[in-house]
Amino acid sequence: MNANTSRAPGSAHPDAGSTASAASPTSAASTGSALGAAEVSFARALRAEWLKLTSLRLNWWLSLAALAVMVLTLTATVFSTRYLLADTSLQDTEAQLTGLGLFENAFASFTLITLLMGALAAVAITTEHSSGSIRSSLAAVPNRSIFFAAKLLAVCGFIAALTAALMLLCFLVLLPLAGFYDVMPPLWEPELWWMTLSSAAVVIITAALGFGLGALLRSTAGAVVTYCLLLFSGPIALGLLQALTDFAPWVEELARFEIFALQRQFTAGSASLATDLPVPLAGALLLAWAGLVLIPGWLLFTRRDA
Amino acid sequence: MITASGLTKSYGERTAVDGISFALEPGRVTGFLGPNGAGKSTTMRLAMGLDRPSAGQITINGRPYAEHRAPLREVGAVLDAGACHPGWTGEQQLRILAATHAIPKARVQEVIEMTGLSSVATRRIKSYSLGMTQRLGIAAAMLGDPGVLIFDEPINGLDPEGVRWVRQLVRRLAAQGRTVFISSHLMSEMAQTADHLIVLGQGRIIADQPLGDFIDPAGETRVLVRTEDAQALMAALAGAQITLVCQDAETFEARGIDARSIGRRALEIGAVVHELTPLHSSLEESYLRLTGNYVEHRSGGLV
Numbered sequence A: 001m002n003a004n005t006s007r008a009p010g011s012a013h014p015d016a017g018s019t020a021s022a023a024s025p026t027s028a029a030s031t032g033s034a035l036g037a038a039e040v041s042f043a044r045a046l047r048a049e050w051l052k053l054t055s056l057r058l059n060w061w062l063s064l065a066a067l068a069v070m071v072l073t074l075t076a077t078v079f080s081t082r083y084l085l086a087d088t089s090l091q092d093t094e095a096q097l098t099g100l101g102l103f104e105n106a107f108a109s110f111t112l113i114t115l116l117m118g119a120l121a122a123v124a125i126t127t128e129h130s131s132g133s134i135r136s137s138l139a140a141v142p143n144r145s146i147f148f149a150a151k152l153l154a155v156c157g158f159i160a161a162l163t164a165a166l167m168l169l170c171f172l173v174l175l176p177l178a179g180f181y182d183v184m185p186p187l188w189e190p191e192l193w194w195m196t197l198s199s200a201a202v203v204i205i206t207a208a209l210g211f212g213l214g215a216l217l218r219s220t221a222g223a224v225v226t227y228c229l230l231l232f233s234g235p236i237a238l239g240l241l242q243a244l245t246d247f248a249p250w251v252e253e254l255a256r257f258e259i260f261a262l263q264r265q266f267t268a269g270s271a272s273l274a275t276d277l278p279v280p281l282a283g284a285l286l287l288a289w290a291g292l293v294l295i296p297g298w299l300l301f302t303r304r305d306a
Numbered sequence B: 001m002i003t004a005s006g007l008t009k010s011y012g013e014r015t016a017v018d019g020i021s022f023a024l025e026p027g028r029v030t031g032f033l034g035p036n037g038a039g040k041s042t043t044m045r046l047a048m049g050l051d052r053p054s055a056g057q058i059t060i061n062g063r064p065y066a067e068h069r070a071p072l073r074e075v076g077a078v079l080d081a082g083a084c085h086p087g088w089t090g091e092q093q094l095r096i097l098a099a100t101h102a103i104p105k106a107r108v109q110e111v112i113e114m115t116g117l118s119s120v121a122t123r124r125i126k127s128y129s130l131g132m133t134q135r136l137g138i139a140a141a142m143l144g145d146p147g148v149l150i151f152d153e154p155i156n157g158l159d160p161e162g163v164r165w166v167r168q169l170v171r172r173l174a175a176q177g178r179t180v181f182i183s184s185h186l187m188s189e190m191a192q193t194a195d196h197l198i199v200l201g202q203g204r205i206i207a208d209q210p211l212g213d214f215i216d217p218a219g220e221t222r223v224l225v226r227t228e229d230a231q232a233l234m235a236a237l238a239g240a241q242i243t244l245v246c247q248d249a250e251t252f253e254a255r256g257i258d259a260r261s262i263g264r265r266a267l268e269i270g271a272v273v274h275e276l277t278p279l280h281s282s283l284e285e286s287y288l289r290l291t292g293n294y295v296e297h298r299s300g301g302l303v
């Protein structure tokens, strides 16, 4: 078929010769180009997704907003500590708890950052649909499961990197602060490290929910609004239920499975209360929440027309 | 090679593509012609695996699109409405696509230069004109140097220079032995680029034949010829099915023979030709007659 063409036989398929495509002219030989292309792989799809994330200015704005939230929180912590601890001198364990408390306060700002990151994750997929770039993306990576997984992993990686940077900032500010007021948390014990790692995990897992919603709804506004509803409707509805039923036990039971409650129970670590769910279970349930949205999102994404 | 068999796509109640079958050959430009809403874009989206067929299948080089392991090396497509993110620069868009196939940066630069985008490559796509967006789409399609090219209405929004550039590019790609599939709703456009035409009306194929055949049955091909050697050329062209109508000393109109054949004949007898214009009214008419029953929204008469 290509005998009369000016192009050399292709080499895109290692098994060429056994398939019909063997006859297709697919080589750069005649154009003398700098082409040296390989097959699509998960790693390459992942690299492309990473490039997309870093090429999108919105993501840098959202990251900057997250940084601003953290800087404000830390500034507030520094000033409030001066007033709180100015002229008290604390005993050993008390001092350590106070030191941990400083970190706990700063990490509380991750709730707000989680909202920003959920939006970032949702936009990563909805923007492809709204701009139409999904068509060229899927032309390059037609296996939709690979595409979906690569995008999810890239988004989680981006958020993880940002969260790590913010955590580092917390330590850079709070450790000297704790040292200055003599309320150093015990660095050789796992409390602080668990709090740090689990808080980071919570940001990533919760933001992944936003990604799943983006895949399900395809619309930025729809996904972001639903994401906020999903996070906040739980506490609001439960609060109402508690008021209506006068704190019935079944409402209290239900309240433990709501997303923010699970976040708290998971990050509590050894400070977990007797009434709390076990820490690993709380973590697993958080993952289940994410899966509840991600799995239908993935299934729909692989089946729907782009 | 693009092959469709019994390809059908319905959106709810509406059947956009209705059991079409065709096979495209490499080394030629196949025009995909039909009025708006005929199902051209849908067929092309099906070919790219973006939509799933309701029935039948469409394969490229013997496999459904999604089964290719290096799809950008096999197929390049410019689908309508620009598939680019407005927030990226042209270069970023190409780098992102290149990353999926480990295509080197040098190739990205090469297609940028080839499509004349060098001066705007680092600007955001948001600021591009329609013509630049089309060029970027073509650059993306050429990235993997594929043997099959799919262009959906590539000349929409292009200035005359751009139109000519696309026409030449398309011809050149076919001459290099590639399969070129190009859609349009303008017969006049296809007449200048395509070797073969598939005409679609309301999701069904109403003609699938070489451009020449498309015109001949009606016997209405008209070509305006302006030459210094009018008498000699007319004598050389005279034949059974050919009518020659003299207009003035240097101009005549030929019917029943296409412009290419006239040009070739002129070369043979060494005639100096100043103008060789296919007069498309008849071509356009036969196309309109063919598709007349399939137009979705006929324009109402203006009173």
Ligand SMILES: Nc1ncnc2c1ncn2[C@@H]1O[C@H](COP(=O)(O)OP(=O)(O)O)[C@@H](O)[C@H]1O
Residues within 6 Å of the ligand: B011, B014, B015, B016, B034, B035, B036, B037, B038, B039, B040, B041, B042, B043
């Ligand atoms: N995603 C879609 N959902 C519903 N109907 C669609 C969709 N895409 C195309 N159609 C319908 O299918 C028909 C063919 O459309 P299209 O392939 O875009 O035609 P063309 O490209 O030939 O103008 C039209 O009637 C259009 O309204």
Ligand SMILES: [Mg+2]
Residues within 6 Å of the ligand: B037, B040, B041, B042, B080, B152, B153
């Ligand atoms: Mg169309």
